[in-house]
Amino acid sequence: MNSTDIYQKITAQILALMEQQGTDWTRPWTGTGAPFNCLTGDTYRGINTLLLGLKAHQKGYSYPQWATFKQWRMKGGSVKKGEQGTLCVFFKRTLIDKDGELKPIPVLNHFYLFNVDQVEGVEAAPAIPLAQKERNAQVDTFIQSTGAIIHEKGHRAFYSPETDMIWIPDLGAFTNQEYFYSTLLHELAHWTGHKSRLDRREGMRSRFGDEAYAMEELVAELASAFLGIQLQVSHEPREDHAKYLNNWLQVLNKDMRAFSSAASKAQAVADYLLGFQQLESIAA
Structure with a gap:
């Protein structure tokens, strides 16, 4: 099997997953540990x-x-x-x-x-899963270790490249804590795209409907899923991602290497964010 065959096989699996599961496409593969x-x-x-x-x-x-x-x-x-x-x-x-x-x-x-x-x-x-209280403490410690400026207020979750700040509604606005955490992990993934961090400049400057915008959202969604697996946070699909789904399908149909590229960038995001805890451990 050559590289082209491998890319085609992987892309076919992802397209089928997205078409069958819709915005819930991350749930089947993030709940198995x-x-x-x-x-x-x-x-x-x-x-x-x-x-x-x-x-x-x-x-x-x-x-x-x-x-x-x-x-x-x-x-x-x-x-x-x-x-x-x-x-x-x-x-x-x-x-x-x-x-x-x-x-x-x-x-x-x-x-x-x-x-x-x-x-x-x-x-x-x-594997023995963490008790919820212990898990929550672990996730909170992870979030704090990044040093990101996070405002828990307002009616929608987003990262602003201009101010380099994350805005997210407070916990009470979410149906459960998993949804709150998975949303915050998604926005932290966007936060890494700033020029002073991983510098995903094209994604930061793009607008909704652009291919670069769709890819930045895909990177953030995959990164939050990878982080969720490591932190034992169930990945909850975001309601606003229904509008991204068609963009993702179009990109993947056009470029069979696009998903593998997004997954590679998403792993780099997860590694970068998890690295803050390692730095804290060394400093301690």
Whole structure:
């Protein structure tokens, strides 16, 4: 399978997901826990988070533990006969001849993972979720660590690049705390686009209806979903995202690499924001 085939396969999955689920397209793959490798303990990132979470939802897998065919054998297990792996991707730098000069170019490659429910001879290790009070304290600490200026007032949630401030209605205006947190994570994702941070200049300057605007919203939505998985915050779809859905579908139909690019930027956003807590830990 070459890079083009991989992009086409991934884009087809995302388009089908958005068309079937509408604004609720993030819920199926964010409620299954952070997928991780059972041998190394490493958490899967970026678009692989979505691909694994979506397959876990579709198949009803109980635990987010994954590994390759060979790794399960190293753990003393064996993949059940007839089970199929889940496609995941990574970039590998390959030397390409460009104008007579060899240059390292990132090329998309793929591999397959199997869930622990597809394996015999290995017992799953269930994760213990945080109690709500402890989880809320963890999320509040994370938000405070960013140093973002947040005003809890008004009737709508938005980030202003001009003032570099986030505005969000107070908690009482939301149907539940999950909705409040997931909305705030979305706006924090936009906050990272400021020129003094990750500098997503094109998205910051765009207007509704522009392709750049649609992509910035997609990056923020994916980033808030990735953060929600890490922080154990259920991702709640925003009512105002119904108007973005058609824009996303148009962009993905036109450019099969667009979603992978958005997922990569979204992971960079999540890493940047989570990095503030690591800095606080070092300072302490």
